[in-house]
Amino acid sequence: xxxxxxxxxxxxxxxxxxxxxxxxxxxxxxxxxxxxxxxxxxx
Numbered sequence: 001x002x003x004x005x006x007x008x009x010x011x012x013x014x015x016x017x018x019x020x021x022x023x024x025x026x027x028x029x030x031x032x033x034x035x036x037x038x039x040x041x042x043x
Contacts, residue, residue, distance in 0.1 A: 004016065004017055004020055
């Protein structure tokens with residue numbers, strides 16, 4: 001089992017973990033619903 005090394009603030013850790021999931025083809029769109037309003041709030 002792979003455990004990613006996470007460092008930085010919460011946003012950076014989430015971004016890194018999300019990038020890792022995207023890289024292996026994991027799709028979380030059925031679990032996470034992003035509305036148009038939330039999608040417009042880019043960091």
